[in-house]
Amino acid sequence: MKALVYIAPNSIEFRPEPSPSLLPGDSLVKVEAVGICGSDLHAYLGHDSRRVPPLILGHEVCGTVIEGSSKGKQVVVNPLITCGECNDCLNGLTNLCLDRKLIGMNRPGAFAEQFGIPAKNLVEVPNGGNSVKLALAEPAAVSLHAVRLVERIAMRPLSEGNALVIGGGAVGLLCAIILRDYGCKSIVLSETNEQRLKVIESTGVCEVINPTTDNIAKNHFDAVFDAVGISLTRQTSIRAVKPGGAIMHIGLGDASGEMDVRKMTLSEITFIGTYTYTALDFRVAVHKIAKGDYGALDWVDERPLADGSQAFRELVQGKVASPKIILRP
Ligand SMILES: [Zn+2]
Ligand SMILES: [Zn+2]
The missing domain is CATH 3.40.50.720 (NAD(P)-binding Rossmann-like Domain)
Structure with missing residues (x-):
């Protein structure tokens, strides 16, 4: 598959990468739309010691499951992987889990044609929807x-x-x-x-x-x-x-x-x-967007994933008018 890989500060390249290797419980997701986050930009500039190159960034993603649980379904991906067993997780405060991990940081991210994610992190979109708008569920x-x-x-x-x-x-x-x-x-x-x-x-x-x-x-x-x-x-x-x-x-x-x-x-x-969201906040955000409660969400700038490095350069230069760039493989 092809992916946008962060190689070194100020350098990101669209290139062939091995297919994602799945862990037990993972589903394989084919990416339809993935947003560039401010934190991806920080990483690109070399300002985030948690994101170590070479790394596929990207965690704001909507796609379709092609292998594993929910196969064939359109899904929005909760990118925050938590232990599910600590007191905070049990209390629903999953974002406070000391063992939390994020795709595009601790695991390969979604600036790619495909990526793997635990099936429990998938939120199915019941009647399908616009994947570009649904990729806004994470922010x-x-x-x-x-x-x-x-x-x-x-x-x-x-x-x-x-x-x-x-x-x-x-x-x-x-x-x-x-x-x-x-x-x-x-x-x-x-x-x-x-x-x-x-x-x-x-x-x-x-x-x-x-x-x-x-x-x-x-x-x-x-x-x-x-x-x-x-x-x-x-x-x-x-x-x-x-x-x-x-x-x-x-x-x-x-x-x-x-x-x-x-x-x-x-x-x-x-x-x-405040950092990220609970699993319930994430689900509510997906449903609110699918229902249209957050308006037309027509202010995104849609671009091909292959043009990702140009998008990063323009963001650094402050040349992007839209509040969000969404990449599509
Ligand atoms: Zn983000
Ligand atoms: Zn936990």
Whole structure:
């Protein structure tokens, strides 16, 4: 088969690879659509020590099972492989499993014609669906989990409050879409890429601002979602959140810099880290997309898998207007 292989920092190549070797309990999936995640881009730049080349990246995937359990079915793949036996797994908090593994990191990923995955990680799409939209289920599950965690600790329902989303990649935009689905009517999304801002504005889901030219209101937002996660956006989050509000830290941009712990203390700010999703969040995201609850999802940029290395180059150069590139073998 052919696959897009991360060979070394700034180098990714579409080339022949051996067929995937399956472990007991695995199904073999033929890839229909696979998204490029911000974390794949981090790896490509050599910034993720967990992803060691040579490695097939990619974990946001929809396909059809060609061997093993669910054979012949269209499936969306939950890429998070967990032990199923620890207390957190038994409690449904699968994303907290200390033994968690991700395809495209600890196992070969889905930037390929085929890959293997435990059958228990497959979510069947009952009546079939658009594989490109369904490949958004993984980032949608990340956003859904983040919104759900905020909903749990917010002083008032999200439908009565206002929210700021920092970062207009797929996870940021999906946060806005899901907040809207939760009834939140006042959502501002902040993004520095002007082309991308226009694409997001055209969805009509939220108000958009460019923080390089527009002011972000201080002490104003009930909830702030930081889908970038760098020192500067953490500082912005703390400035923008209102007393008693919550900051949801999603992005894994960097880990350095200072935070205004004084304001966080004096204003009772809740700061929550969030990583991936539970198995149930993932299933809900698949069904919501299949039902059309998250809108047309027509803002993706579809390209052939063979052109993957060009896509990575353009993403690094900030030349991509769409919040998500989806590759198709
Ligand atoms: Zn991802
Ligand atoms: Zn576990």
